[in-house]
Amino acid sequence: MLYRNHLVEALQDRREEFVSFERAWLGDVRDYVRRLQALGGRSAEEVHLVVGATKAPGALPSAELDERGAVRVTFEECWRSHEDARRWAIDVLRDRTTFAADGSQILPGREISLPVAAVQVASFENPHVLDGNYRKEVRFLVVPPTELLEADGVRGAETVVSLRRFEMEVEATSLFLQRKKGWRARGERMPVAFFDGTLLISYARPRTPMQDKYISRIIELVKLSRDMAVPIVGFIDQSYARDLINLLDAIDKRERQSALYDAQLLHAAVDGQPSVLAAWGERTIFCYCVREGLGSDFLEANGKPLVGFTYLQTTGDGPPARLDVPAWIDEQELLDEVTDVVRAECVVGNGYPYALETADAAAVITARDRMQFLRAMQEFAENENIAFCVSRKAASKNHRR
Numbered sequence: 001m002l003y004r005n006h007l008v009e010a011l012q013d014r015r016e017e018f019v020s021f022e023r024a025w026l027g028d029v030r031d032y033v034r035r036l037q038a039l040g041g042r043s044a045e046e047v048h049l050v051v052g053a054t055k056a057p058g059a060l061p062s063a064e065l066d067e068r069g070a071v072r073v074t075f076e077e078c079w080r081s082h083e084d085a086r087r088w089a090i091d092v093l094r095d096r097t098t099f100a101a102d103g104s105q106i107l108p109g110r111e112i113s114l115p116v117a118a119v120q121v122a123s124f125e126n127p128h129v130l131d132g133n134y135r136k137e138v139r140f141l142v143v144p145p146t147e148l149l150e151a152d153g154v155r156g157a158e159t160v161v162s163l164r165r166f167e168m169e170v171e172a173t174s175l176f177l178q179r180k181k182g183w184r185a186r187g188e189r190m191p192v193a194f195f196d197g198t199l200l201i202s203y204a205r206p207r208t209p210m211q212d213k214y215i216s217r218i219i220e221l222v223k224l225s226r227d228m229a230v231p232i233v234g235f236i237d238q239s240y241a242r243d244l245i246n247l248l249d250a251i252d253k254r255e256r257q258s259a260l261y262d263a264q265l266l267h268a269a270v271d272g273q274p275s276v277l278a279a280w281g282e283r284t285i286f287c288y289c290v291r292e293g294l295g296s297d298f299l300e301a302n303g304k305p306l307v308g309f310t311y312l313q314t315t316g317d318g319p320p321a322r323l324d325v326p327a328w329i330d331e332q333e334l335l336d337e338v339t340d341v342v343r344a345e346c347v348v349g350n351g352y353p354y355a356l357e358t359a360d361a362a363a364v365i366t367a368r369d370r371m372q373f374l375r376a377m378q379e380f381a382e383n384e385n386i387a388f389c390v391s392r393k394a395a396s397k398n399h400r401r
Contacts, residue, residue, distance in 0.1 A: 021259075028258045029268045035248045036265065036276060040070035051250040056292035058246025062308065062330055064285040073310075075281030075343070082347075089344035093128040096189040097180065098345060100124050100355035101172040102196045103165040104365040106373055108148055108157050114386070117143040117161045118373060121168040122362035124355055125176060136362060139168060159210055169196070170217045173232065174224055181228040190334065192231050192341045194356050195221070198241075199234035199307050199324035202293030215297055222306055226328040231338050234324030235353055239263050241322060243291055243309065244284075266311050267319035277313040277320050281343055284311045284320075286330045300327075312339060314346040 011018075039047065044065045051057040064073070079085045103121040118141065125135040143164055148157040173193050180191045201218050203211045225232040244262045249255075266284065269275045277284070288305040289298070298306045308327050311320040323342060329335055345353035365373075380386075 025259060026270060028260050029265065029270050032245060032248055032258070032260060032265050033268060033270065033273075033276065035252065036071055036244065039065065039248075040068075047247075047251065051247065054250040056246075056290055056294070057250035058243035058289075058291050059287040059309075060247070060290055060305070062286045062288060064330070064335075068285055071284055072276055073283045073285060075279065075283070077281065085347045089347035090128075092340050092344035093348070095128060096341065097125060097127045097191040098194065098341065098353075098355045099126075099173070099176045099191070100194040100196065100353065100359040101169045101176075102356060102359040102363045103169050104363045105161050105165050106365055106370055107161055114377075114381070115145045115148040115157060116377060117148060117157070118365075119143065119161060119165045119168060120363055120365055121165065121172055122359050123172040123176070124358040124362065126355060126358075136358075137172075138362060139172070141168065163210060163213060166214060167217055170221050174221060177221075177224050177228045177230045177232065180230045183230065190231065190337055190341075192233060192338060193225070194345070194353050195232055195234045195324075196356055196360070197234060198236055198322075199232070199326070200289050200291070200294065200298065200309075202291055204293055205295070219297060219306070222326050225326050229332075231329050231334060232326060233338060233342060235342070235356060236322040236324065237352065238319075239311075239322035241291075241309075243287070243289055246291065247287075262311065263319040263322065277311060280313055280316055282313045283323075283339055286310050286325065286335055288327060289324075310335070310339065312342060314343070315351040318351070 039061065042065070044061045044063050047061055047065070051060070065071070077088060079088065101121060101123040103119060105120070106118040108115040108117045120138060120140050122136065122138045127133065141164060143161055147160055151157045151160045173195060176191075176193055180188075183189075183191055199218060199222055201211075201214050203215070207215070221232065240261050240263075242261050244265065245258060245260055249258075266276045269278075286308050287310070288308040290305055300306060305327055307324055308330060309322055309324050311322050313320045323339070325335065325338065329338055342353065345355055348354040349357045
């Protein structure tokens, strides 16, 4: 139980530290907003030359910086009501297939006598046709003791489970990309796959074999998107990336580290001025991602980055979402259409892509589901004469909560 009076006293004890942090943070915001807006007066080539000696500047603006003459890309649509917005979204999505996959997991716990885990991944494919036909699939995988015991301790076992989930999500998305190959030749509208999370996985070196697996799987997915010519978008609702911040520091040759991150920078309104992304539907120009920890894995054979990003304002009052986008989408001039699809999905999903929302709802494993899993495990163990039991303390806690 949390005692509110103790919480209030603890916060008051630290008041000066919070106030001091806020002052410094606002100073950083003013500084970085000014420098970000100043990018609009430069060309992409000039920025590339300025940061050329920097090994990993975080981001490099695409040619869109020259085309737009600013960091912000405005959204021209204007609606009087949510009904108008929905009509626009329905028109964007009509006869266009969108896809999303999401997963959930049951981790091994100390309350059971035998290490066992499970992963459930659901996919949702919506062709947005008049008859309302859609495709929803669920796959369930049990991770046996042999796999979990090969890992190093509890954290290692949890990493094994997380990797299995990640691989299943990638596999489901890959199958969709392959199914939609040739959509142009069939006269179909451009399909879009949503990936729940980043397409840019960075680790400090040396990497572990498990980290190498994560990176190889995501790179395979990005390259498959390019080869199938089917766009995929990595949607990050709460991004803590600092690629734009790092770019600004690289331009001005600054070494200091700010506590600010990109989404905060783009959402901050200071000194009575509107934020960089002030209106719903606005986005930033496309930037290539060249952050530290990516290395050559995320580069094409010619040295060009495989993946970039844009930030999109998908709510009226919250920070923007980050969209990780394979570079081929921008290079083939599909980015505007892709971001319109994301906007439309967010209109239908009230600020979050409806496809991802639906996949998440189908994949989620609740506390009650976990208890059903453990009961099924007990029945299975009894039938197979396998020693398995659940601690009484755990059973009691589940009854009480």
